[in-house]
Amino acid sequence: MANEQSTIEIDGEQVSIDELINIFKSSKKDDGTVSKAKRKHQEAQELKPYQAELIKLQRHIEDTHKKIIILFEGRDAAGKGGTIRRVTRYMNEKHYRIVALGKPTEEQRTQWFYQKYISYFPRGGEIVLFDRSWYNRAMVENVFDFCSQKEYEDFMKGVKGFEKDLTRQGTILIKLYFSVSKDEQAKRFERRKTDPLRQWKLSEIDVQAQDRWDDFTNTKYRMLKQTHSHNAPWTVIRSIDKQKARLEAIKVILNSIDYEGRDPDLDYALDSEIAISGSREIEIMEAQRAGSGKFIG
Numbered sequence: 001m002a003n004e005q006s007t008i009e010i011d012g013e014q015v016s017i018d019e020l021i022n023i024f025k026s027s028k029k030d031d032g033t034v035s036k037a038k039r040k041h042q043e044a045q046e047l048k049p050y051q052a053e054l055i056k057l058q059r060h061i062e063d064t065h066k067k068i069i070i071l072f073e074g075r076d077a078a079g080k081g082g083t084i085r086r087v088t089r090y091m092n093e094k095h096y097r098i099v100a101l102g103k104p105t106e107e108q109r110t111q112w113f114y115q116k117y118i119s120y121f122p123r124g125g126e127i128v129l130f131d132r133s134w135y136n137r138a139m140v141e142n143v144f145d146f147c148s149q150k151e152y153e154d155f156m157k158g159v160k161g162f163e164k165d166l167t168r169q170g171t172i173l174i175k176l177y178f179s180v181s182k183d184e185q186a187k188r189f190e191r192r193k194t195d196p197l198r199q200w201k202l203s204e205i206d207v208q209a210q211d212r213w214d215d216f217t218n219t220k221y222r223m224l225k226q227t228h229s230h231n232a233p234w235t236v237i238r239s240i241d242k243q244k245a246r247l248e249a250i251k252v253i254l255n256s257i258d259y260e261g262r263d264p265d266l267d268y269a270l271d272s273e274i275a276i277s278g279s280r281e282i283e284i285m286e287a288q289r290a291g292s293g294k295f296i297g
Contacts, residue, residue: 043243049266050250051090058091058127060259065124067171070253071133074178075216076206077188079239079246083178084129086246087253097122100131113137113155114162122171134159138223140205143215156226163232173232174256176249177224177278178239181297182213217295221285224278234278241274248275 007014061068070087072080088096099120108116114134122128132140137155141147147155167173180188189210192202209216228234235252239245251268252275276284288296 046243047086047247047250049263050247050254051086053254053263053266054087054250055090055092056261057254057257057259058095060257061127062092062095062125066257067122067124068127068174068257069122069166069171070127070129070174070176071135072129072131072176072178073133073135073139074176074237074239075180075185076203076209077185077192077201078178078180079237079242080131080178082242083176083237083239083246083249084131087129087250091127095125096127096129098129098131113151134162135223135227138227139216139219143212143219144205144208156222159227160229160232163227163229167231172256174253175232175234175278176252177220177234177236177281178245179236179281179297180239182210184240186210213297214294217297221282221295224282224285228278228282234281236276236278236281238274238276244271244274251275 006018007016060066072084074080084098088098097120101116101120104116117130117134120128120130134155137147137152138159142152163173189202189206192198192206224234224236237245237249237252248271251270254262255268255270285295288294
């Protein structure tokens, strides 16, 4: 009798309840995989018209021998690398470079601070994307005492002049700061710990990032306050939703220069909830501090 209750007849065959449950669970898992794949495909399709515009922009840069530097800064796990991959996905790799520098060598420590970065600057007709840049000094190096207080203060006093010279001589400088919430950063770190394909991304700095959250926030505020300028403005990208962040970052780049063949049917307007000017972010952070006594993020 117990056996009868634990099986049912389907097309003349007895199938156990446990087997049916396992089949159901498996089908739900498969549905989830299909759903995720479909979402990824839809996201890729959404970006493609804007990626096509990036190709036009790149061709314009080549034809006019202009130079573009794009800085990707922000918190760890904020989506900088993924955005860089989407920006360059269809570009002509002969005319762009991605630069991600490691710790300075002993020789570089004796050189002018900007020297190691300048050696990677674009030639005419080229785009260079920095996955972290000289602003390491304003953020990570300062928070973790990898530089002296004097080195930090010297950088903060001199960087606007350095960038003014850069842009005055014709280089287009785009500065993007990717911002993510503390909870979302924690979730992404957890995925890095458990996913063998992502574990290489997890560094000792990442491990400490949550504990030093407020330090990074205070340093971010001072960096924006002192280095946002008319000729080299910051754009803050809210990246809790990675897809929206990638799209808005691409729009910022496309809006940085006039180029031939721009598709008039595309929407180039920035989402004010995702892409925020550096000056507006400063106002938001100051309002947070006035209301609660501290910055939120």
